[in-house]
Amino acid sequence: MNLRGIVAVSGRPGLFKLVGQNKAGYVLESLDAQKVKIVANITTTKLASLEDITVYGEDEDLKLTDVLANMVAAKGEVPDAKADPKVLKAFFSEVAPNHDQEKVYASDMKKIVSWYHLLKDLPLFNEEAPAAPAEGEAVKEDKAEKKPKATPKPANAKAPSKTAQPAKKANMTSKKGV
Missing domain, CATH: 2.30.30.730 (SH3 type barrels.)
Structure with missing residues (x-):
């Protein structure tokens, strides 16, 4: 998915x-x-x-992708999001058996079921997620291609003149009241 x-x-x-x-x-x-x-x-x-969304679990949090995958594999029909809260709780305990029943509210279940109904017909719902590179694998190409980049000058920037002298610091001390 x-x-x-x-x-x-x-x-x-x-x-x-x-x-x-x-x-x-x-x-x-x-x-x-x-x-x-x-x-x-x-x-x-x-x-x-x-x-990145997770569902509160009794031992550890459950990933939403796992809950949606269990909904696909559910033997019965997935109820409508407007179904009775008791029906949703019974269905949700089937597809996410380790969810925390005190922290996961009926409104959360309705939202997840409505998301399922939006996603089930999309082609991305049935395709595999792209694999992330493993921790041990280092991408050597990126390191080889990293060269110091020259910072581009803005188009409206003027080149400093050869005769320009740096500005002298102004004397900030006051001689009043001495």
């Missing part, structure tokens, strides 16, 4: 795909049928990548 670039935005329903970034913020495209593009302000908007 490849959820790289899929984010949840605080204060907005649904999920978004990170398309790019500009001076004003992140350019996001909604994953619903309308495909609305928005620019989320960098300083005020909180984004949460679905790869």
Whole structure:
């Protein structure tokens, strides 16, 4: 399951795909049928990548990707997000058996189920996540290509004149009142 670039935005329903970034913020495209593009302000908007989201667990936290994978493998139908909270709790205890029942609320379960229904038909939901390089592997190409870079001059910068003398320091002591 490849959820790289899929984010949840605080204060907005649904999920978004990170398309790019500009001076004003992140350019996001909604994953619903309308495909609305928005620019989320960098300083005020909180984004949460679905790869990084975890669910409270009794022993250790559960990754959202694992919970979604269990939903795919669930024998029964995945309930609707508007289903009765008791039905959602029973389903969630099946797909995430070690979740902390005191910390994971029905609203959290509804949100995860609604995300599942948004993602299940997308092609990225069925493709493998790109593998990150292992810790022991060092990328030798990057180290070989690192050369000191010359800093480019701005186009409007003037070259110093040969006759220009450095400015003399002004005497900052005052002789008043002596």
